[in-house]
Amino acid sequence: MVANQQAEAASAVAPGAEATVDPMRLASRWRSQEEWQRAVEAEDEPAPSELNTVNSSGLFAVVSPDKLSVRYLSSHNHGHDVGVVQANCPAPTRRAVYYFEMGVRNAGYKGQTSIGFTSDGFKMRRQPGWESNSCGYHGDDGYLYRGHGKGESFGPKFTSGDTIGAGINYLLQEFFFTKNGSLVGSCPKEVKGPLYPTIAVHSQGEELTVNFGKEPFCFDIEGYILEQKMRQQSVTDKLNLPPDISHWIVRSYLLHYGYQDTLSSFDMANTTDPPANLQNGYGEPPEMYGLSHRKLLRQFIMSGDIDSTFKRLGEWYPQVIKDEKSVICFLLHSQRFIEYIRAEQLEDAVKYARANLASFLTHKAFEGLLRETLAVLAYEKPEESCTGYLLDSPQREFVADAVNAAVLSTNPAMKDPKNCLYSCLERLLRQLTVCSLERRAFNNDQGDAFLLHKELQNYERSRRP
Known part of the structure; x- marks a missing residue:
């Protein structure tokens, strides 16, 4: 479902009616699977993979054909006779x-x-750290140079057989260096703009190899990253939060979406009593409203029984479907049409569309969504088409979420309509995403950001054998 169609449907309200629920803002429709994937891919940047044979001091250094090693060519006669080689792209x-x-x-x-x-x-005949906008760890004296010719005592010297590492810690805005798998030290990262991994040779016979990650590192970089993140987490852990807060966040999610059976099992597995909603002054959370009804409505929709959904809504919450041209009615009618397609009852699907979907053709806001829904008829194997996502279970879940939100909106205790759309857990995740992006913006667009879809992908990868 394309983004502009979602935007159109977001304002889809029959003339004279008020929108209490905007289904296109539901968590299940924040982004489509394709949009999530594009968001994750946007985080991926080109990473250095080899040495740059063009932008280097070629008079004094020669790069190997595989572009992963460099050797000093000439004689060392002057201080600026340096063989400097940068990576093929910035870090x-x-x-x-x-x-x-x-x-x-x-x-x-x-x-x-x-x-x-x-x-x-950077001047390619100067050692890294000897000029502004650079930083370098040098082997002959173990000094660290940070933008000027005067070095500072930093770590041990290094020589033949040693493996030296250099990194940027964006969490702390620091450079750090390693030797033979051990951390040497760090210094503030005062340099702005794109930075290229750089190595240099400066006297006869010197030869270096470089590893940009194609081979295992000598230093445990994954352990280092985990340690850095755990240090940040320890700061969060010191915050004064109510006891069992994570328990109640999970519980509120189950309540919000009407997962009554799972909620009962969850409560039985925990000894803590369910809380009263003291913040709003009610004896029970607003999400308790219509819990058993919402559970059954979700089950009907997830099993494809839209007829029973309409029947029960008419009995329990008639105001939700009172406006026959509302977004909820459109979604339910569309889903009933899709269920006919799923069951390969094409004639029934056509009849149903003429009787129940044709009236939405005059409603401009539904035009894009309706066109895409009806397009399912055009394919011999609709599940393999570009509209095949409509036949997948996430589409049913979206409709179930929309109905669930519409029912919650009828609760007089639900003062903020936005609370109908998102559970506490989802609001926290959105806030976490915004805060992490703000922090990155503060650091000149440097550092990682929290993206739920990316975290879930990483979790799935970690579970694979």
């Missing part, structure tokens, strides 16, 4: 940490190898 920024390593295959005559980060316009 990605939309993540918690970026890291790469170099191996010192040969420390050469003076061991003046170095590793660090440099900007796009």
Whole structure:
């Protein structure tokens, strides 16, 4: 379901009627599967994979054909006779940490190898850290250089056989460096703009290799990232929150969507008594409203029994379907049509569409959605077509969520209509997403952000053997 059609249907209200529920803002329709995937892909950035053979000081260094090692060519006569090589693209920024390593295959005559980060316009005959907008850890003295020629004591020297790593911790806005799998230290990241992973050789015989992640790192970078995130989590853990708050958040989700059986099992498995909704002054949460009815309505819709859904709504909540051209009626009629298609009852589907969907043709706001729904008829195998998503269970779930929200909106205790659309859990997740994006914006669009779909994908990957 395309975004512009969702936007049109969001304002779909019959003339003279008031919209109490906007189904297109439900959690199940925040984004389509394709839009979620595009949002996740937008977070992916090109990552360095090899050395740049064009933008390098070629007079003093030669890069190997595989573009993963560099060797000093000339004689070391001057301070600016440096063989500097950057990666083929800047370090990605939309993540918690970026890291790469170099191996010192040969420390050469003076061991003046170095590793660090440099900007796009960096002078390619200077060591990283010797010029502004750069930072480098040097092997001959173990000093750290941060934008000027004077180094500062930082860590041990490194020589032939050592593996040195350099990284950017976007969580703390720091550079950090490692040696042979151990953390050496860190320093504030004061450099702005895109930064290129950079290595340099500076005397005869020096030879370096680079690892951008194609091979396992010597340093446990995954453990480091986890440790950094756990440190941030420890700050959150110190916040003073009501006891069993996570229990009540999960419970409110089950209440909101009418999962009565799961809720009963959940309560039986926990010894804590259900809370009174003191904040709103009621003896029970507003989401308790019509719980058993909402449970049955969801079951009807998820099983494809739309006729029983209409019947029960007429008995229990007639105001929800009183307006025959409301969004809820449109969604239910559309779903009944789809159920005919699912059952391969095409003649019945056509008859139903003429009797119950044709009246929506004059309603411009439904035009796009209606066209896409009716298009299912055009395909011999509709489940394999571009509109096949309409026959999947998430579409039923969307309709069930819309009906659930419409029923909740009839509760006089539900003062804020937005509470009909989202559970507490979903509002928290949306707030978490917004806050993480704000934090990233504050750090010059650097660092990771919370995207629920991405987190779920990562969780699924972690469960695979």
